Amino acid sequence: MLDSYLPIIVLIVIALAFAVGTIVMSHLIGHRKPSAVKLAPYECGMPLVGSARERLSIKFYIIAMLFIVFDIEAVFLYPWAVVFKRLGMFGFAEMGVFIFILLVGYVYVWKKGALEWE
Amino acid sequence: MPEWLVTTILILVKLGFVFFLLLTGAAYMVLAERKLLGRMQLRYGPNRVGPFGLLQPLADAVKLVTKEDFIPSQADKFLFFIAPGIAAVTALLTFAVVPFGPPIRLFGREVPLVICDLNIGVLYFLGLSSLAVYGVTLGGWASNSKYALLGSIRALSQLISYELSMGLAIVPVVLMARSFSLTNIVNAQAGLPFAILNPPAFLIFLVSVLAESKRIPFDLPEAENEIVAGFHTEYSGMRFGLFFVGEYINVIILSSMVTVLFLGGWHGPLLPGIVWFFLKVGFISFLFIWTRGTLPRLRYDQLMHFGWKILVPLALVNVIVTGAILLLLNPAKG
Amino acid sequence: MAKTETMTINMGPQHPSTHGVLQLVLELDGEIVRKITPHIGFLHRGVEKLAEHRTYHQVLPLTDRLDYLAPMHNNLGYVLAVEKLLGIDEQIPERANAVRVMMAELTRIKSHLVWLATHALDIGAMTVFLYCFRERERIMDFYEKISGARMTSNYFRVGGLSRDLPDGIEREIRAFIDEMPGHVDTYEGLLSGNKIWQKRVMGIGVIGAKDAIDIGLTGPALRASGVDWDLRRDQSYCDYDKYDFQVITGKDGDTWTRYKCRLDEIRESCKIVRQVLDGLKPGPILADCPKVCLPPKKDVVNTIEGLIHHFKIITEGFKPEPGEVYVGVENPKGEVGYYLISDGSPHPYRMKIRPASFVNLQALPQMAEGAMIADVIAIIGTLDVVLGEIDR
Numbered sequence: 021m022l023d024s025y026l027p028i029i030v031l032i033v034i035a036l037a038f039a040v041g042t043i044v045m046s047h048l049i050g051h052r053k054p055s056a057v058k059l060a061p062y063e064c065g066m067p068l069v070g071s072a073r074e075r076l077s078i079k080f081y082i083i084a085m086l087f088i089v090f091d092i093e094a095v096f097l098y099p100w101a102v103v104f105k106r107l108g109m110f111g112f113a114e115m116g117v118f119i120f121i122l123l124v125g126y127v128y129v130w131k132k133g134a135l136e137w138e
Numbered sequence: 139m140p141e142w143l144v145t146t147i148l149i150l151v152k153l154g155f156v157f158f159l160l161l162t163g164a165a166y167m168v169l170a171e172r173k174l175l176g177r178m179q180l181r182y183g184p185n186r187v188g189p190f191g192l193l194q195p196l197a198d199a200v201k202l203v204t205k206e207d208f209i210p211s212q213a214d215k216f217l218f219f220i221a222p223g224i225a226a227v228t229a230l231l232t233f234a235v236v237p238f239g240p241p242i243r244l245f246g247r248e249v250p251l252v253i254c255d256l257n258i259g260v261l262y263f264l265g266l267s268s269l270a271v272y273g274v275t276l277g278g279w280a281s282n283s284k285y286a287l288l289g290s291i292r293a294l295s296q297l298i299s300y301e302l303s304m305g306l307a308i309v310p311v312v313l314m315a316r317s318f319s320l321t322n323i324v325n326a327q328a329g330l331p332f333a334i335l336n337p338p339a340f341l342i343f344l345v346s347v348l349a350e351s352k353r354i355p356f357d358l359p360e361a362e363n364e365i366v367a368g369f370h371t372e373y374s375g376m377r378f379g380l381f382f383v384g385e386y387i388n389v390i391i392l393s394s395m396v397t398v399l400f401l402g403g404w405h406g407p408l409l410p411g412i413v414w415f416f417l418k419v420g421f422i423s424f425l426f427i428w429t430r431g432t433l434p435r436l437r438y439d440q441l442m443h444f445g446w447k448i449l450v451p452l453a454l455v456n457v458i459v460t461g462a463i464l465l466l467l468n469p470a471k472g
Numbered sequence: 473m474a475k476t477e478t479m480t481i482n483m484g485p486q487h488p489s490t491h492g493v494l495q496l497v498l499e500l501d502g503e504i505v506r507k508i509t510p511h512i513g514f515l516h517r518g519v520e521k522l523a524e525h526r527t528y529h530q531v532l533p534l535t536d537r538l539d540y541l542a543p544m545h546n547n548l549g550y551v552l553a554v555e556k557l558l559g560i561d562e563q564i565p566e567r568a569n570a571v572r573v574m575m576a577e578l579t580r581i582k583s584h585l586v587w588l589a590t591h592a593l594d595i596g597a598m599t600v601f602l603y604c605f606r607e608r609e610r611i612m613d614f615y616e617k618i619s620g621a622r623m624t625s626n627y628f629r630v631g632g633l634s635r636d637l638p639d640g641i642e643r644e645i646r647a648f649i650d651e652m653p654g655h656v657d658t659y660e661g662l663l664s665g666n667k668i669w670q671k672r673v674m675g676i677g678v679i680g681a682k683d684a685i686d687i688g689l690t691g692p693a694l695r696a697s698g699v700d701w702d703l704r705r706d707q708s709y710c711d712y713d714k715y716d717f718q719v720i721t722g723k724d725g726d727t728w729t730r731y732k733c734r735l736d737e738i739r740e741s742c743k744i745v746r747q748v749l750d751g752l753k754p755g756p757i758l759a760d761c762p763k764v765c766l767p768p769k770k771d772v773v774n775t776i777e778g779l780i781h782h783f784k785i786i787t788e789g790f791k792p793e794p795g796e797v798y799v800g801v802e803n804p805k806g807e808v809g810y811y812l813i814s815d816g817s818p819h820p821y822r823m824k825i826r827p828a829s830f831v832n833l834q835a836l837p838q839m840a841e842g843a844m845i846a847d848v849i850a851i852i853g854t855l856d857v858v859l860g861e862i863d864r
Contacts (some may be wrong), residue, residue: 024179026252027149028234034157035230039223039380042203050207059211061283062371065486066495071212075477077502083442084238087298089250090450093307097457098261101140101312104461119454126451135446136439148510179602288845292503354596355668363489363594364845434668435596437846438503 082134094124147369148244152253153412156233164386165195167345171427178431205375210281211370217280225273229387232266236394237321239404239412244359251404251412252321259320260312263395267350271297274352274359274383278369283463290366292438293359296349299445301357304346306453310339310460311399318452331402338456340400342449347392349445353426355433358441360409393422398415478506485514489594489849492859494833496848503622503844508837512830515863523823527789528554528630531820536624538808538827539861542583544575545803547628552673553799554630557792558762567755568632569710575618575627576801577743581652582611583804583856584734584741588659591731591853595672595846600662607655608696610648616798617641619830630756635829646749649742656738663731665688673727677839677851680725685705688831688836691806693855696733697725703802727854735858737804764790789818802826805856825864831855 061068100107100115107114127137164262167193169184176183184191188261188270209218271294276289310317314335315326335342349356360368370381395420397403404411436444484490492513499507518537523531530739535546554562566567589604612622617638619627627634663669679689684697702719703714717799722729734756758765762781771778790816800809804829815821840851 023254024254027153028256029232030149031153031157031234031253032227034153035227036223038157038161038230039226042376042380043207043219043223046203046205046207048374049204051204051624052206052208054208056211059208061210061212061281062267062366064285064366064495066482068479069482069497071282074479076287076291076479077504079502080295080413083295083299086446087159087302090302091305094302094309097306097309098312098318101309102316102318104313104627105316109465112378112465115461116458118456123454125452130447131280135442175598179599179604180606284479288481288500338638341744353597357596358846361596363596364849366487430598432662433597434592434663434666434672435669435670436848437844440668440671 086129086134089125090122093118142192144247147247149253149313152251156238157230159292160230160233160387160390161383162195163390165199165382167386167423168198168382169194171430174424174427174430176454178428185437197436199221202376202458204301205373207377210283210372213425214280214282218372221273221280222377223273224276225270225384226269226373226387228266229384229391229423232263232391233387234396235262235320236391236398237324237409238415239402240393245271247350250321255319255321258318260273260308260366263320265302265305268298268359270384271301272389273370275382275445277381278359281369281372283372285366286369286371288365289359289371289465290363292424293352293369296358296384296441296445299372300349300449301440303445303449304350306450306457307339307343307346308399309453309457310336313457313464318404320398324398324405327402328405331400331405333400333402336453336456336460339460341391342401342453342456344396346427346445346449347396349441351392351426353389353391354430355436357435358438362394363435375407389423389426390419393426394417442451477602483755485849489539489590491590491852491857494834494852494857494859494862496852497500498845498848500685500845503531505840505843505845505848508840508848509648510787510833510836512833512859512862514858517864519864520670520823522826523820525819527818528792528820529785529789533624534630536626538825538864539583539803539829539858540623541586542579542804543581543623543625543628545583547625547806548572548576548710549801549803549808549810551628551630553797553812554725554792556799557795557797557812557814558761558764558790560631560759560764563631563761564710564758565632565756565759568757570748570752570771571633571637571757572710572770573712573715574645574745575625577633577744577748578611580613580741580804581738582608584738585611586737587734587804589852591850591856592659594849594853595669597663597666597669599711600659603652603655603659603662609651614641614648617644622773629758629765631761632756633650636757642749642752645745650750652742652808653739660735670728672846672850673731673854674680675724676843676847677730678724678726679835679839679853683838684725684835689806689835690828690831691803692720692733692737692857693806693832693835694731695720696722696729703807705802709799711799714751715744716745719745724788727850730854750806756845789822791816793820800826805829805858805861806832807859815846822859827861827864829855829859829861830864833862834855 100111104111173183184194186195188195190456209215234253234373237252241250274293275290278286311323311376312331314322317323343442352359370378373381397415404415406414478501481500482495483498485493486493487680495511497509498505498725506526519534522534532550534545535550536543587610590600590811592600615625619643626733679697681697681699684694684699688704698717698721700721705719706814718742719732720740739740766785767778767781772782794814794816796813798809798811800807809826811824812820813822836851840848
């Protein structure tokens with residue numbers, strides 16, 4: 021069974037070789053003349069104000085947390101979808117309950133305003 | 139010839155073919171996009187290098203390789219180094235499970251036109267597309283520049299949000315095909331493609347794919363009018379080139395996935411299967427380019443609103459409805 | 473809500489969408505902009521000071537370079553101010569006034585085209601950009617044929633025009649004016665019905681009539697807030713009152729209304745240009761003021777008076793009576809005014825320019841604070857600022 025993954029391993033090696041190869045090639049061919057200003061982060065041509073390593077708005081993290089919740093749900097859906105036929109009505113009802121519970125959570129999240137941006 | 143040698147040679151030939159196809163495909167995708175956009179915008183597009191500008195990709199590659207290769211002084215060197223690699227490698231790997239034609243007979247044996255027909259092909263695709271997020275996010279974060287940071291955070295929340303609806307739109311396909319293998323999914327569409335059997339799933343998937351490809355109207359992670367170049371602001375030369383190549387390979391892969399999951403893959407009348415497959419991929423890619431020439435860009439909150447408040451519930455409901463209809467049509471035995 | 477730390481970020485001067493070299497210091501809370509501080513001056517050339525050491529004729533080319541998207545309007549404002557200072561504003565020949573109006577309105581179309589092109593591009597609709605520039609190119613060609621330059625026209629003169637219209641240009645302009653409203657429909661077809669476009673501009677950057685007046689907004693930005701004020705009609709110059717045109721106003725004062733107003737203004741400008749062309753009669757193009765206007769070349773080489781006038785105007789310039797004067801004209805972006813003080817010498821003692829963009833830019837913080845980064849870009853676009861005019 022595992023030997024069906026062999027081509028993928030070969031492909032990984034080729035892809036890595038491609039990625040590393042091109043970068044090394046450009047490293048060798050490209051001329052380099054670094055200077056302090058050139059290596060500074062882009063700030064529209066002005067001196068830096070503060071740094072990029074600051075704390076960010078919580079809202080981005082909420083999206084990430086919601087994603088994890090819903091992605092795990094999706095993970096449960098896949099195996100069910102494959103054996104859907106065999107599980108029949110019972111499996112469908114079970115899944116219906118599962119999705120319903122999730123929808124309740126979803127409505128809660130919506131009402132709480134986690135999906136708002138203002 | 140011993141059996142294993144033939145197998146190995148076949149694998150290598152297929153790998154070489156796919157690799158060549160993807161890289162040239164991506165390169166010419168860039169040219170095709172510039173040409174088509176040019177025509178839509180009353181200009182010619184590149185036409186100086188070679189006949190009709192056909193050698194433009196080569197010129198671009200030479201230019202990218204010979205560009206100065208530098209790492210910003212404040213960047214996290216290691217992450218900065220590997221991020222474009224992740225973007226390109228994940229894009230290249232995804233094509234391994236895409237069947238691009240019906241099996242052919244070679245040396246008296248059946249050769250499937252897919253690098254490896256994994257029985258979990260769909261999961262492999264979803265897994266790699268999740269991994270691809272790292273390339274963009276780490277690249278932007280490691281640059282230690284505010285514009286890159288904004289871009290990478292936008293990319294992160296956009297990609298994961300739309301991955302959800304994309305994943306949920308695949309569930310009905312799996313329900314209908316009863317398999318994770320992309321070859322089986324294509325075979326299940328020998329009659330009617332799933333795009334006709336389940337249009338809501340198709341549309342949700344198409345829109346999510348457009349968002350996953352980070353292109354207009356969903357190009358917020360690199361919206362040059364707002365955040366300069368987004369996550370790859372600090373990248374130059376071949377490092378930028380890898381992001382760029384990865385992005386266009388991604389367009390091809392996502393078009394292929396639309397073809398395989400919803401448009402019946404290689405199935406089609408008259409023409410050979412492999413031609414049908416590439417015609418369909420070409421058509422979806424053309425749609426991608428066409429949207430870019432037509433639509434403005436969404437705002438961040440509108441993007442999130444659309445993903446979370448419209449696509450996700452729609453996709454969930456679609457899963458239930460598809461399941462119910464399937465049960466009604468042919469009730470399970472026992 | 474809990475206290476959040478904001479991220480301070482420089483947007484501009486080296487940024488794709490700050491329309492030149494505007495610098496905005498943004499304080500971001502995630503995607504939301506809490507505070508905007510515009511910094512200007514990167515394009516400062518000291519035009520007002522330079523003017524104090526030039527004769528009145530020599531100041532004219534400087535005014536092209538203020539709002540480089542509408543050079544003829546700047547010429548016009550300056551020329552009108554000097555004429556008023558000299559007291560010859562009643563002596564301008566009819567043809568000169570008609571051509572001035574025509575060029576001003578073509579310039580308005582040109583400036584609005586650049587505005588629409590960049591505004592749409594900022595919001596991501598890149599195709600509109602090239603469509604607009606196709607039409608703008610036609611106007612640039614007229615510019616070149618009429619004034620000799622595509623950008624910095626320097627066409628008007630104190631007392632009239634620098635030269636007459638070339639042969640056949642009327643027909644070309646008429647052809648252009650006939651098809652221009654159709655092009656505006658094309659742009660509308662690409663944008664107005666588009667849901668994403670509507671979502672991006674409707675209700676964004678709202679400013680009410682009272683606030684607009686308090687800040688001193690002028691031009692389409694003021695009229696879109698519902699204030700019916702247009703210098704062309706309310707303080708008519710260059711015989712604008714002879715032409716039949718509508719002053720376009722809106723109600724809501726948001727980006728969408730300003731967008732609609734400007735598009736309708738293009739249509740109105742076409743109407744005005746058509747009326748000018750209909751009524752254009754041959755005649756002199758310079759006022760009969762030999763001490764102010766350069767004599768024709770043949771007089772310079774054939775008559776002693778012509779030679780002397782030419783010599784005096786070139787070497788010394790003319791000397792207006794001491795006094796001060798202010799003239800404002802309706803630039804595509806708003807009121808551009810020239811305030812001149814004469815001390816009786818051939819140079820302006822002081823020239824103060826009231827630029828439209830500079831004043832309009834002041835509305836930016838009020839309009840954009842609390843909005844998102846993408847809205848800031850849309851609002852810069854809708855204010856239609858041009859940095860040459862802001863920094864002077």
